[in-house]
Amino acid sequence: MQPNELKKIISSGLLSFPITHFDDELEFEKKSYQDHIAWLSQYDAAALFAAGGTGELFSLTPDEIVTIVKAAKDVAGNTPIIAGCGYGTKMAIDIAQRTESEGADGILLLPNYLIAGTQDGMYNHIKAVCDSVNFGVIVYNRANTIIKTDTLLRLIENCPNLIGFKDGTGDINLVREIIVKCADRLSYVGGMPTHEMFAEAYDAMGVSTYSSAVFNFVPEMALEFYTAMRARDKATMDRLLKDFFYPFMKIRDRAPGYAVSIIKAGVTAVGKNGGKVRPPLSDLTAQELQGLKEIVKGYN
Numbered sequence: 001m002q003p004n005e006l007k008k009i010i011s012s013g014l015l016s017f018p019i020t021h022f023d024d025e026l027e028f029e030k031k032s033y034q035d036h037i038a039w040l041s042q043y044d045a046a047a048l049f050a051a052g053g054t055g056e057l058f059s060l061t062p063d064e065i066v067t068i069v070k071a072a073k074d075v076a077g078n079t080p081i082i083a084g085c086g087y088g089t090k091m092a093i094d095i096a097q098r099t100e101s102e103g104a105d106g107i108l109l110l111p112n113y114l115i116a117g118t119q120d121g122m123y124n125h126i127k128a129v130c131d132s133v134n135f136g137v138i139v140y141n142r143a144n145t146i147i148k149t150d151t152l153l154r155l156i157e158n159c160p161n162l163i164g165f166k167d168g169t170g171d172i173n174l175v176r177e178i179i180v181k182c183a184d185r186l187s188y189v190g191g192m193p194t195h196e197m198f199a200e201a202y203d204a205m206g207v208s209t210y211s212s213a214v215f216n217f218v219p220e221m222a223l224e225f226y227t228a229m230r231a232r233d234k235a236t237m238d239r240l241l242k243d244f245f246y247p248f249m250k251i252r253d254r255a256p257g258y259a260v261s262i263i264k265a266g267v268t269a270v271g272k273n274g275g276k277v278r279p280p281l282s283d284l285t286a287q288e289l290q291g292l293k294e295i296v297k298g299y300n
Helices: 003-010 031-042 064-074 087-101 119-131 149-158 170-185 198-206 218-231 234-250 258-269 286-296
Strands: 045-052 079-084 106-109 135-139 162-165 187-190
Touching: 003 045, 003 087, 003 135, 003 162, 003 187, 003 198, 031 064, 031 135, 045 064, 045 218, 064 258, 079 198, 079 286, 087 106, 106 119, 106 162, 119 135, 119 149, 135 234, 149 170, 162 170, 162 198, 170 198, 198 218, 198 234, 234 286, 258 286
Parallel strands: 045 079, 079 106, 106 135, 135 162, 162 187
Antiparallel strands: none
16 A cells, blocks of 8 residues: 555544454464454444554564564455554564565554654654655654654655654644644544543544544444544534543543553453453453443443
8 A cells, every 4th residue: 555545544534453362371362353353344444553552562572563463454354454563763664564564554653662762863763664664654652752843844854655643642732733834744643542532622633533442342332423523513422421431431540551451351341352461461350341341331
């Protein structure tokens, strides 16, 4: 897929991060994962991110990332698969090149590992990854990788295949400045944890799409919320926030890492095999899982 084609696609609808399925020994469970990807691909998502943040990229080896991306591509049909990518520059280049060779349609470049860098350092890191591949690259502003507007302007001037900017900072001033100055050179993606809580505000800034984690287990409801946002249907958004997302958030906020753990639990809660998270994350307790089952009643 050509970068500009991917750029148009990611702006055209809702995006999502499928979970990565593990067996009882916490090894990749291919069949369960592919069954899940095939199920999600039946719904109208613009693209899926394989081995992304909700897919526990941070717990995967580079070989596993490549295996997972290939497994997704094999069953996703016409749904584009964007690979998670990250860590240090050499490792990120290796992941990017190998996932491109396995048919990924692009990468989402997550924050570099552990240490924050200078703006020049981040520029050189992102440019090196972009230069190493031909497909489209989306950069994720979050945690210790906060790219400022001037740095992003340098990147889009020198990296034709940098086609997307995803924000997980919640820094409204920075996001608005980037959108104004970079204009339609990039596609803009909302990437706050449980982004539905922020979607209306981001949409007003010009961020017309986002990645929905709950799409993993309540895809029809996730699409209903997205459609309501695009239609400025405040009544529907308010109803879903009150009945689903606010109770969901009460469980999600109980422990670090639950933003991922609760998504796997949600897949289990609707009768599918979500499996367990890898350390250092922890799974929901039995009581919390039961509470989640009550929340999702009527949405699956």
